[in-house]
Amino acid sequence: MARHLVLGSITQLTADNSGCHALVGSHGGLYTAATATAIGVASLVCHDAGIGLQSAGIEGLTFLEKASIPGATVDFRSARIGDAADMLARGLISRVNDAGAACGVAPGMTAADAFVKFQASKRHPAAGDTTLPDGSSEGRHLIAVALNQGGHHNVLAVDSASLIRPADADAIVVTGSHGGLPGGKAANAVKALVRCVVFNDAGVGIDGAGISRLPVLDVRGIAGLTVAAQSARIGEALSTYQTGVISHANGPARSLGAEPGQPLREFIHHLVNQSTCQSICKEPL
Structure with a gap:
């Protein structure tokens, strides 16, 4: 099984990808994070989607933190949303959660370097609550x-x-x-x-x-x-x-x-x- 994945959307992840490090073109919102957490990814890099109203585009980082999953978002001004290959090629990190920071990832770092640091880390997801807040489930x-x-x-x-x-x-x-x-x-x-x-x-x-x-x-x-x-x-x-x-x-x-x-x-x-x-x-x- 591949230990790291570069995918256009979080919807492409499956249960078989548990333990993988993932970089996806999806926004960093709650649903993205909840999906990744339920699958049990080892880390996640996604897109900040302009951050937006109530910081919804990066809200998933806090959700990942609850399960001790390192997470980071790519700055919308540096790489195209929905295009994971572009994010890996020229993306710059805009936000990172505490678990991600503990792996050495910081804002301003290239997404490629952040992805490598996540893969090199020895952190493992903790059993966490993967339930979305009321009204946040995708449907x-x-x-x-x-x-x-x-x-x-x-x-x-x-x-x-x-x-x-x-x-x-x-x-x-x-x-x-x-x-x-x-x-x-x-x-x-x-x-x-x-x-x-x-x-x-x-x-x-x-x-x-x-x-x-x-x-x-x-x-x-x-x-x-x-x-x-x-x-x-x-x-x-x-x-x-x-x-x-x-x-x-x-x-x-x-x-x-x-x-x-x-x-x-x-x-x-x-x-x-x-x-x-x-x-x-x-x-x-």
């Missing part, structure tokens, strides 16, 4: 948006874009995921031909990585937009919807009325009340 939710003529339309909220299903085609989807293009592959932008999809811009970051899904979605005719990292907690779709403020929108999204600086809730309300939307959109299940 699918429905948001009932009021229609002007009465009744409501369900908008799909998924904490991770990986939870989008082919059956969600034509839906309006709000995610907690970053707007980076996982692995740089166009096929990874979204799994279904949805009508509109919303992401967190993860601080945008180097090479505009945090919004790199948007032009790919534009080509596919899918409305794509992001909310500012400082306006919503990354990894939490309900936060995206409730407090998110639009930061970037592609052509199809702008044609539907999306504008930077607009509260996402306001745009979603406008969108579901358009007659064209009501005749096309399906109720997501």
